[in-house]
Amino acid sequence: MTFPASRMRRLRRTPRLRALVRETRLDPSRFILPLFVRPGSGERREIGAMPGNFQLSIDEIVKEAADCQRLGIGGVILFGIPERKDGRGSTGTDPEGIIPRTVRALKETSSDLLVITDVCLCEYTDHGHCGVIENQEVANDPSLDLLAEMAVAHARAGADVVAPSDMMDGRVRAIRQALDAAGFPSTPILSYAAKYASAFYGPFREAAESAPKFGDRRAYQMDPGNHDEAMREIALDIEEGADIVMVKPALPYLDVLRAAKERFGMPTAAYQVSGEFSMIVAAAERGWIDRRLVVLESLTSIHRAGADFILTYFAREAAKYLGA
Numbered sequence: 502m503t504f505p506a507s508r509m510r511r512l513r514r515t516p517r518l519r520a521l522v523r524e525t526r527l528d529p530s531r532f533i534l535p536l537f538v539r540p541g542s543g544e545r546r547e548i549g550a551m552p553g554n555f556q557l558s559i560d561e562i563v564k565e566a567a568d569c570q571r572l573g574i575g576g577v578i579l580f581g582i583p584e585r586k587d588g589r590g591s592t593g594t595d596p597e598g599i600i601p602r603t604v605r606a607l608k609e610t611s612s613d614l615l616v617i618t619d620v621c622l623c624e625y626t627d628h629g630h631c632g633v634i635e636n637q638e639v640a641n642d643p644s645l646d647l648l649a650e651m652a653v654a655h656a657r658a659g660a661d662v663v664a665p666s667d668m669m670d671g672r673v674r675a676i677r678q679a680l681d682a683a684g685f686p687s688t689p690i691l692s693y694a695a696k697y698a699s700a701f702y703g704p705f706r707e708a709a710e711s712a713p714k715f716g717d718r719r720a721y722q723m724d725p726g727n728h729d730e731a732m733r734e735i736a737l738d739i740e741e742g743a744d745i746v747m748v749k750p751a752l753p754y755l756d757v758l759r760a761a762k763e764r765f766g767m768p769t770a771a772y773q774v775s776g777e778f779s780m781i782v783a784a785a786e787r788g789w790i791d792r793r794l795v796v797l798e799s800l801t802s803i804h805r806a807g808a809d810f811i812l813t814y815f816a817r818e819a820a821k822y823l824g825a
């Protein structure tokens with residue numbers, strides 16, 4: 502039936518009608534808030550390029566997590582800024598490192614917030630790359646044991662989910678085997694499966710103090726032009742034992758997200774990254790866009806495209822908009 506029998510505007514007339522037929526609805530339980538942990542106590546250092554986000558000491562993280570719990574947010578993902586860095590990222594595999602200590606502190610509280618940990622060497626290496634360097638290159642296989650050791654340290658401290666973001670080949674299998682061998686067969690792996698070499702990570706590298714000291718990450722993260730390659734990356738991670746796959750960044754890669762969800766039917770996440778956050782905040786500060794509406798629209802789009810849940814620096818803010 503076509504016009505005049507069919508009038509698409511009939512169901513758009515009132516807020517009630519629109520709510521009735523809305524296909525995608527956001528819920529705070531679908532949001533994960535990224536948090537940056539630094540040494541010390543009582544520390545709250547605002548990140549210049551990410552207003553409203555802070556590097557926090559463990560005691561402050563615990564308060565922040567309580568806030569997330571109250572707002573009904575699904576969980577947090579932790580990034581560590583260690584006391585010391587070296588070539589092999591030793592502070593990252595240390596069972597007494599900053600992330601294991603933070604996880605334990607969070608698990609001592611009564612909160613049932615999900616605690617996810619980012620597993621990657623770049624925050625812990627003095628050169629800032631996501632793996633160890635051999636012959637001036639990021640060496641794949643020698644990095645795997647370190648990543649697996651880090652994941653086990655996080656799981657042992659009580660992490661609910663471990664999330665490798667390094668983009669080394671074979672890391673999901675290495676981590677799965679190490680977790681199983683260490684007695685953590687039930688700890689899920691959220692794999693940053695299709696992670697692009699993106700300029701949208703700029704503000705994060707200030708936040709996590711993890712910018713590479715030489716070169717860039719294009720020899721291990723994906724080329725922005727590639728779609729088929731993302732499908733292969735995701736298929737491999739599933740084969741290796743990933744429980745959840747992630748596409749990152751989110752808004753510039755919604756096509757990849759949609760294809761991933763349709764093709765694999767896996768629990769699927771998306772990361773609305775630092776640059777996506779900062780662009781919205783900066784434009785809103787200039788009065789060029791309506792912050793509230795753009796935040797909700799961007800998150801709705803990411804969910805609509807196929808993300809079951811979203812890692813987002815807007816988690817708390819969006820939860821409040823949604824009435825939490």
Ligand code: PBG
Nearest residue numbers: 621623666701702705774775776
């Ligand atoms: C670590 C990592 C990065 C991000 C998440 N994990 C940075 C990078 O790969 O350079 C980016 C997150 C963001 O921009 O919000 N490998």
